[in-house]
Amino acid sequence: MSLRIVSAALLCLAVTGALAWAVLDRPLPEENLPERVAAAMPESGVDHPVTAVLLNFRSYDTLLEIAVLLLAVVVALALREAQPDRPEQMGLENPLLRAVMAWLLPLILIVAGFLLWAGSYQPGGAFQAGSVLAAAGVLLRLAGVTTAWLDNATLMRAGLALGLLTFLGVGLLVMIPGVPFLTYPLEYAGTLILLIELTLTLSIGLTLISLFRLTPPYADDPDEAREQQGKTP
Amino acid sequence: MSSALVFAWSGVLLFGLGLFGFIAHRHLLRRLLAFNIMGSGSFLVLIGLAQDGRGVDHVPHAMVITGIVVAVASTALALVVFRRWYRASGRTDLPEDT
Amino acid sequence: MPWLDLLLGLTLVVTAGMALAARDMFRAVVMFIVFGLLVALAWVRLQAPDIALAEAAIGAGLTGVLLLDTLGYLRRPFGSRVDNPEERE
Amino acid sequence: MIGLWSVPLLFALPLALGILSLLVTPAWRPRLIFVGLPLLAVASFDVLARLVVEGPRIYELGGWQAPLGINLVVDGLAVGMILMTTLVASLCALYARVYLRDYPPSSSFFWPLLWLLWAGMNGIWLAEDIFNLYVGLEVMGLAAVGMVALRATPQALAAAMRYLLAALLGSLAYLLGVALLYATYGTLSMAGLHEAAAPNVTTHVALALIILGLLLKTALFPLHAWLPPAHGGALTPVSALLSALVIKASFYILMRIWLVLGPEVTPIFTAQVLGVLGAGAVFYGGWMAWRQHHLKQLVAYSTVAQIGYLFLFFPLVTGTGPEAARLAWDGTLMMLVAHALAKAALFLSAGNLILAVGSTQISHLVGISRFRPMSLFSFGLAGVSLMGLPPSGGFTGKWLLLHSAILSGQWWWLIVLFLGGLLSAAYIFKVFRMSFREGPQIDRSVTPPLTLDVTALILASAAILIGLTAHLPLFWLRLGSAFGAG
Numbered sequence: 010m011s012l013r014i015v016s017a018a019l020l021c022l023a024v025t026g027a028l029a030w031a032v033l034d035r036p037l038p039e040e041n042l043p044e045r046v047a048a049a050m051p052e053s054g055v056d057h058p059v060t061a062v063l064l065n066f067r068s069y070d071t072l073l074e075i076a077v078l079l080l081a082v083v084v085a086l087a088l089r090e091a092q093p094d095r096p097e098q099m100g101l102e103n104p105l106l107r108a109v110m111a112w113l114l115p116l117i118l119i120v121a122g123f124l125l126w127a128g129s130y131q132p133g134g135a136f137q138a139g140s141v142l143a144a145a146g147v148l149l150r151l152a153g154v155t156t157a158w159l160d161n162a163t164l165m166r167a168g169l170a171l172g173l174l175t176f177l178g179v180g181l182l183v184m185i186p187g188v189p190f191l192t193y194p195l196e197y198a199g200t201l202i203l204l205i206e207l208t209l210t211l212s213i214g215l216t217l218i219s220l221f222r223l224t225p226p227y228a229d230d231p232d233e234a235r236e237q238q239g240k241t242p
Numbered sequence: 243m244s245s246a247l248v249f250a251w252s253g254v255l256l257f258g259l260g261l262f263g264f265i266a267h268r269h270l271l272r273r274l275l276a277f278n279i280m281g282s283g284s285f286l287v288l289i290g291l292a293q294d295g296r297g298v299d300h301v302p303h304a305m306v307i308t309g310i311v312v313a314v315a316s317t318a319l320a321l322v323v324f325r326r327w328y329r330a331s332g333r334t335d336l337p338e339d340t
Numbered sequence: 341m342p343w344l345d346l347l348l349g350l351t352l353v354v355t356a357g358m359a360l361a362a363r364d365m366f367r368a369v370v371m372f373i374v375f376g377l378l379v380a381l382a383w384v385r386l387q388a389p390d391i392a393l394a395e396a397a398i399g400a401g402l403t404g405v406l407l408l409d410t411l412g413y414l415r416r417p418f419g420s421r422v423d424n425p426e427e428r429e
Numbered sequence: 430m431i432g433l434w435s436v437p438l439l440f441a442l443p444l445a446l447g448i449l450s451l452l453v454t455p456a457w458r459p460r461l462i463f464v465g466l467p468l469l470a471v472a473s474f475d476v477l478a479r480l481v482v483e484g485p486r487i488y489e490l491g492g493w494q495a496p497l498g499i500n501l502v503v504d505g506l507a508v509g510m511i512l513m514t515t516l517v518a519s520l521c522a523l524y525a526r527v528y529l530r531d532y533p534p535s536s537s538f539f540w541p542l543l544w545l546l547w548a549g550m551n552g553i554w555l556a557e558d559i560f561n562l563y564v565g566l567e568v569m570g571l572a573a574v575g576m577v578a579l580r581a582t583p584q585a586l587a588a589a590m591r592y593l594l595a596a597l598l599g600s601l602a603y604l605l606g607v608a609l610l611y612a613t614y615g616t617l618s619m620a621g622l623h624e625a626a627a628p629n630v631t632t633h634v635a636l637a638l639i640i641l642g643l644l645l646k647t648a649l650f651p652l653h654a655w656l657p658p659a660h661g662g663a664l665t666p667v668s669a670l671l672s673a674l675v676i677k678a679s680f681y682i683l684m685r686i687w688l689v690l691g692p693e694v695t696p697i698f699t700a701q702v703l704g705v706l707g708a709g710a711v712f713y714g715g716w717m718a719w720r721q722h723h724l725k726q727l728v729a730y731s732t733v734a735q736i737g738y739l740f741l742f743f744p745l746v747t748g749t750g751p752e753a754a755r756l757a758w759d760g761t762l763m764m765l766v767a768h769a770l771a772k773a774a775l776f777l778s779a780g781n782l783i784l785a786v787g788s789t790q791i792s793h794l795v796g797i798s799r800f801r802p803m804s805l806f807s808f809g810l811a812g813v814s815l816m817g818l819p820p821s822g823g824f825t826g827k828w829l830l831l832h833s834a835i836l837s838g839q840w841w842w843l844i845v846l847f848l849g850g851l852l853s854a855a856y857i858f859k860v861f862r863m864s865f866r867e868g869p870q871i872d873r874s875v876t877p878p879l880t881l882d883v884t885a886l887i888l889a890s891a892a893i894l895i896g897l898t899a900h901l902p903l904f905w906l907r908l909g910s911a912f913g914a915g
Contacts, residue, residue: 017265025258031634038615062304084575087538091581140397190437192492252349291612
């Protein structure tokens with residue numbers, strides 16, 4: 010145990026020291042990427058530079074990143090099926106919470122919509138809006154409100170897939186005139202980015218909710234798992 | 243010292259601190275906390291150094307947003323595996339290597 | 341010398357240290373969430389409001405909720421399970 | 430402009446199939462391969478044909494040029510890796526379709542994970558942007574972790590967790606290295622870095638972080654501890670995919686970045702250290718493989734050993750003459766491709782042997798040679814390549830590395846090549862000795878479906894054939910590299 014801590018401390022010191030030296034000694038770069046971004050902004054279809062980078066200049070990164078999010082859900086789904094769970098008994102039977110929810114929920118949805126719409130000219134966008142949506146979903150669960158469509162597996166999966174499929178579809182469709190993948194035509198760039206962001210928001214929200222919900226519920230515990238293993242060798 | 247550089251320095255310290263925690267701790271939840279702290283540290287280094295002496299640069303902003311989403315996906319995946327592992331074994335750490 | 345930023349940077353490191361060193365798991369997670377919110381503040385100071393929003397919502401908020409939920413899962417009253425000393429620290 | 434299509438299809442198609450296989454019912458998931466495999470094969474061969482006819486080129490995603498946008502590089506190396514992936518992953522998919530029938534329905538999540546893994550790998554092979562490589566590594570890494578966890582047994586979950594922690598730590602180290610490089614050069618494109626790279630402390634620290642992160646992901650000795658439980662304990666097709674392809678991706682990135690930063694920046698000392706670690710891996714992995722009692726653990730430790738040979742690349746290419754460097758490039762890539770084919774064959778045929786005797790213990794293989802000659806033959810053919818006997822791909826690779834070592838005057842690597850071959854022979858023959866021994870333990874065996882034997886045999890034969898016809902693939906792999914096409 011102590012060996013582990015000593016080696017961790019030594020490694021930590023070595024890495025921190027090396028990093029400190031690297032920070033002290035850094036030469037300034039000659040390439041000026043911010044200038045290139047500024048110069049290309051008129052062709053990006055949006056007014057906010059971060060959105061332009063995320064969904065136009067470096068949209069391929071964003072595409073793969075959505076795949077990473079989806080992967081986490083796939084693994085959660087697979088493990089849930091391999092270790093079947095008892096029905097979830099979440100939700101606090103609290104009338105006050107429900108009453109608060111009733112007026113909080115529309116507010117949250119408005120905030121999410123605003124963040125999404127604002128993303129084209131000021132801070133905000135699909136990820137922020139998606140996580141606000143997810144927060145609404147988590148609150149719904151906590152309040153014990155079971156909405157049928159959240160428990161409908163097919164609909165849920167379709168929602169999860171929608172964002173990535175739209176992104177891929179747009180990326181491939183714009184290639185028809187003979188340009189590379191994800192090259193939006195200038196006059197439609199803003200619309201296409203908004204469409205992608207809209208579907209991404211929904212999918213990201215659903216993904217984050219699923220990640221919250223697909224873990225084993227409190228009702229199951231290790232003792233029980235051990236008993237089950239004892240019964241089925 | 244610009245304010246960007248200040249945060250780059252705290253990023254360096256956070257990365258080192260997180261690395262120590264990641265290796266020294268055995269409890270998997272603590273190791274995940276350490277992983278997230280290391281992640282924040284490297285994001286701060288990325289932005290802090292890129293903006294030090296050069297002003298706002300939006301490309302690393304987008305990279306960090308991507309990084310945060312990847313980090314939360316990794317953390318969520320790790321928690322799913324961790325909870326299943328805990329459920330199957332009753333342990334919060336990994337068995338030692340043979 | 342930007343004193344405010346220096347203070348914030350130092351607080352970040354101290355909070356992270358407290359999150360990693362806390363004896364109680366719940367305290368550690370709460371400190372981590374506080375850390376996430378402070379990082380969001382750092383992003384504002386770095387003129388990166390987009391990251392600040394994402395960090396507060398995803399980094400601190402969602403990760404925090406997931407961690408707290410897992411903690412609740414670990415802390416449920418168990419019948420006879422005492423074979424795991426790490427758990428009771 | 431059909432050429433524009435095949436490149437993005439290489440990652441877009443698997444991504445789309447990954448999503449679709451999540452939407453269809455479990456019974457339909459395996460059937461998607463009948464759409465996906467032919468299309469991916471066509472796209473891969475189209476990319477190869479264009480490379481041979483039109484030469485290497487850059488693909489500008491979104492129509493944005495390199496420092497602003499993300500570019501893809503379609504050179505010989507990338508196309509070679511794509512073809513290798515298509516061949517190995519297709520055969521593993523065909524194997525898995527039959528193999529997974531006996532497993533519970535939850536194992537059908539193998540299919541979405543396979544497609545996403547494939548998309549991640551093709552993304553990595555094509556990437557020209559160091560941050561894009563980070564995202565690609567995460568796609569591939571998380572898919573691989575999911576595949577390891579798929580069995581959901583306590584052992585599988587522990588192995589997946591250990592793998593995940595190693596992968597996450599490796600990614601963060603890599604990301605921090607990328608952050609330092611961006612801060613120093615203001616670009617993420619490899620072409621831009623290649624032009625600007627200069628020897629300074631920041632670059633060296635960045636390189637060190639990138640090396641450490643990628644070594645952890647490649648499981649180079651002594652950072653290999655996560656590999657044997659993950660590769661040895663997974664479902665057989667998963668083991669084959671992870672050992673044959675996934676660990677190669679992080680090595681590939683390291684190789685690219687090493688060459689991009691160029692001889693002025695990459696220190697000879699570091700190259701020698703990497704070579705020594707590789708030698709350590711060859712000896713330690715070979716020794717541990719020989720000591721295993723479980724068949725798949727033996728094969729997993731064999732991977733730990735074989736990774737070592739690839740790292741001889743760095744001392745042989747750094748600070749040596751052009752001819753020695755070219756031989757090192759050829760030899761390393763031949764070893765890489767031959768190992769991918771041979772190791773996939775070895776895992777699949779080991780899986781067949783385990784199915785036949787119903788046990789993972791090597792000692793239970795007694796007498797199996799009379800019942801399952803074909804499985805054993807594939808195992809042996811793959812073993813020939815791993816040992817480096819002629820006329821296999823493993824032999825050609827070692828032969829080229831040997832020449833490179835002699836030419837650059839680094840005779841000490843010859844010991845590694847020679848002793849490593851002996852150790853491989855020891856663990857391969859350990860399995861064979863048991864299989865040919867006559868004993869009372871079993872008198873009959875389960876007959877696995879024919880597909881399982883055929884796929885393993887094709888892969889094993891490919892590992893031999895690539896050695897016989899090494900000239901042409903090596904010529905293609907050199908296209909667009911610093912080592913000329915001559």
